[in-house]
Amino acid sequence: MPRDRVQGRVVAISVCLLVVLSLVYAVVPAGAASVAGSDGDRGVFPQQTTERPEQTAQGNNSTVVHENPRNASGSDDLEDVERWLANRMSGAVLDCTEQVRNGSSYACRRLDRDYPEWAGRYVEVQRQSGDTSTERTDETLSQTRQNAKRFAEQVETFRELEDEYEEAKAEGNSRRARELAHRLVEQSRRINQTGNRATSNYDAFSNETSGNLSEASDAVVEIENDTATTASAIRDAELVATTLSAEATEPDGSFSSPLVVEGQLLSENGTPVSNRRATFDVGNGTVATQTDARGRFSFEYRPTTELVGPSEWNVTYVPTNASLYGGSRDRISVDVTGVEGTVTVTNRPSTVRFNDTLTVSGRVEAAGRGVDDVPVAVSLGGARLGTVRTNETGGYSLTTSVPVNVSAGDARTVAELPFAGRALSADNASAPVRVESMATRLTLDGNRTGGRVAHIEGQLETEVGFVAGREVEISVNGSTVGQVETGPDGRFSADVDLPSSVTASDTAVVTATYAGAGENLESASGRVVLSPTASGESGGLGGLISDQIDSLFARLTGAPPERAQDASQGVTRFLPLAAVVLAILGILVLGYLVARWFAPESWLRRLLGDGDSDGGEVVSPETPDPDPVPAQTSRDDASLLATARERLSNGDTDAAVLAGYEAVRSRLSDRLDRDSPMTHWELVQFYRARLAAENANALQQLTEAYERAAFSLQTSSEETAQTALENAARVLEEIERPSDSRRN
Known part of the structure; x- marks a missing residue:
């Protein structure tokens, strides 16, 4: 420089x-002068000091929200915060999907590490802005993350199965190859289903936020097509295609009077799939039966969760993974009539408190027999505890903890079928239970961070642990200024704008109150007295x-x-x-x-400890450099690569990979005519068509090695690091060559 x-x-x-x-x-400013004890102190807890969490919260004129990238003091600021959070979430989804398309998935870890926090903050800021659709948005953000993550996991499983298939083929293990072919076909079907849900979520995300996931949707469709094409090719190579013909000979049916389905299963050349056990998916259930010598079959089916009335159903032959045959399907016409059943319920124990273990069990029956594989929704005092499916005899059992959002007093556990207008219906069943209240404690600490601003933090707990997801009201000198929600460990923190009546020379008494209204925890409050700020x-x-x-x-x-x-x-x-x-x-x-630090040497060389350079000569700004690749930059990259090799020789494989990648990235970034930096995968995409094919692949492999070194818990192997440095050298060699020679 x-x-x-x-x-x-x-x-x-x-x-x-x-x-x-x-x-x-x-x-x-100055901090708090004193801290008052909690009003909820009933001798259950010793006095505790609240630790400051890493994440604090920012406040606006009348409300309390968690920390955001900017202070949200008005509607414009809240919109900026929402936009920032939406961009972060959409970026995490897009990075994950793009990386899955390129054969890796390390970036998908952000969906677990960062995305939930961003989503929670987004919904909270949306609530502060007065938006009434926060529940729908919360569901959209949650489903977007879940299906993006599930899609990435399923694609990763598909590729692992494909590798196993190629290995089995190479070893001549035809039985194993057939098994894997079946699994690949089934996995491709799952990917298609999850991909459809994901793209629907992405559309909803784009409509409800300022984020744009259209590129992620395009990538999902491309991945679906690729996996489907691969699965079809493997199925055709390994499995004998089949033809299924089916008919509902008794199309009018119900649970008490089952449908009758008959049909025939043939191979693609017309040979019967004879004398073998065959499994068929029909309606919402599965039936196993036996084919005869001509490939014919017949079975009964008792509808349960299917819609009443006439409809068209798929009947699908589902071969085992070891079968030589592939799957096939046909459609039948049916007319379903509803049947009234019964649900029973018991619970133990009969008296519970917050966080106690509660077991709810019972049975679903219809037409004098147990109904298997139907969902039963269980609730306590109006709060949903969970959903469980019945076993083969119609029995069910759910064991869970008593939540906080159940009012203290006499309540009832309720078991019900969570659907209507289906082949099976039943009245809800209930049983009495006594819910006792539990004492709580709220600790509070705080200090003034400005004449009119105070930072507070606290924690809500009981004798059995911390209480998450509860609303705490914040007031100053008796005037309510907002609410904040407790986190997973019962903690909360906020920056509070003091009322206009409180000046810098006034003492401010901040009170945090948990009301416990409609819940089984008793109310509690804590306060902190903040000294004047002269x-x-x-x-x-x-x-x-x-x-x-x-x-x-x-x-x-x-x-x-x-x-x-x-x-x-x-x-x-x-x-x-x-x-x-x-x-x-x-x-x-x-x-x-600073003057010493900004000597004309590479900052990364300093960081990595390369002390060979003495600073070099000062380049006059009036002397233009005709070389589009400055010599100093080339020397810096060579030095970084040399440092990377030194790290490798010392056994520090991760550091070697990181240094090698940085050498390449800095050179590629220098050649870009862009105002904004690229992510590492955007860089790969940008140079894919600008480098020779083998060097473009080398850049992708180097980037994958960099991600493993940067984000994986496992240390890079020596072989991986050596390959990464070879790829780095290969890419740098092409970049350093004159453009004419590269074209030749």
Whole structure:
């Protein structure tokens, strides 16, 4: 870097520091004077100190929300926050889908690591903006993540099965190859189903947020087509195609009077699939039967969850994985009549409290027999506990924990069939249960972060653990300013805008209250008293240091806070002057360090510890460089690659891969005529058509190795690292060649 640019950066940084220090001195305030105990303290808990979570929250004029990338002080700010979060979520889904298309899935980890937090914040900000569709949005965001993740996992499974199939073929294991062919066909069907759900979710996501997932939808369709084509080719190579003809000879049926289906199963050349056990999917169920010598079969089917009335059903032959035959299907016409059944329910124990284990069991019957494989929804006091399916005798059992959103007092467990207008119906069954209340405790801490802003954090807990997902009301001097929701560990935090009636010289009493209305936990509250923030002595950097001196003096002398504050005033009188002197000295030292740091050497070489360079010569800005690939840049890349090889020789394989990738990425990025940086996979896509085919593949393999080194819990093998560095060298070699020779 030219020396005049270095000096310019030093001056700019120094000016910025002076501005920042002046702002810090002006606005950083004093903290809380005291913390009051919880109103919910009933002797169950000792006094606890609330730790500060890593994520805090930002507030607006009248509400409390979790931390966002910007302070949300109005509708425009809330829209900016929503847009930021939507872009992050859509980016995570798109990165995952693009990577799956390229044969990897490391980026999909963000769907578990980051996406849920972004989705939760998005819904919370949407709620603060007054939007009434938060429940629908929450469901859309959740389904988008789940199906994107499931789709990636299913595609990964498909490719693993394909690799196993190729291995079985290479080994001449025809039985294993047939088994894998069946599994690939079935997995392709699952991918198609999940892909259809995913693209539907992506459309809803794009409609309900500012994010755009159209590219992800296109990628999903492309992947579906690829896997379907592969599965069809393998099926044709390994399995004998079949033809199924089926007919409902008794098309009018019900659970008490079953449908009768007859048909014939033939191979593609007309040979009967004879004397073998055959499984058929029909309606919403599955039936197993036996074919005769002519491939004919007949079976009864009792409809349960199918719609009543006339309809068309698929009948599908589902061969076992070891079968030589492939699947086939036909359609039949049926007319279903509904039947009334019964549901029974019992629960134990009969008296419960929050988080107790509750077991609910019973049986579903119709026409004098148990009904198997139907869902039963179980609730307690109106709160859904879960859904379970009946076994072959019609029995069911669900064991779960008592949730908080059940009112204390007499309640009932309810078991019901969660559908209507189907072949089976039944009245709900219920049983009594006593729900007892449980004491809670709410701890609260806080401090002023500005004259009109306070940061608070606390935790809601019971004797059996923390309480998540509960609304806590925040008030200041008796005036409600908003609500916040407890996190998974019962914690909450927020930045609260104090009411206009509270000035910097006023004491602010912040109260957090959990009402417990309609729930089985008792109410609780906690409060914290925040000291006034004076403009000169108690505000800014001086106020922050003054508070620490007050606290230290009180601890050393045992004096009460008031006397400690008076006694420390003599010390704090000179704090403003001391702060200015220290700031000037700090800027001088920092300026020297920055000038040394920005010597014309690669920052990454410094970071990786390459000390061979002495800084080089200063390049005059008036001297143009006719070479489109600067010599210094080439030397830096070579140095990085040399450092990568050194890391490999020292056994640090991950560091070697990272350094090798950085050498290539920095060179490729330098050649881009773009204002915004590319992600690593966007870089691969951009250069795929601009590099020779073998080098484009080398870049993709290097990128995959980089992702494993950066994100995988497993250390890269020496072979992987060696291959990565070879790929890096290959790509750099093509880039360094003159453009004419590359075209030749």
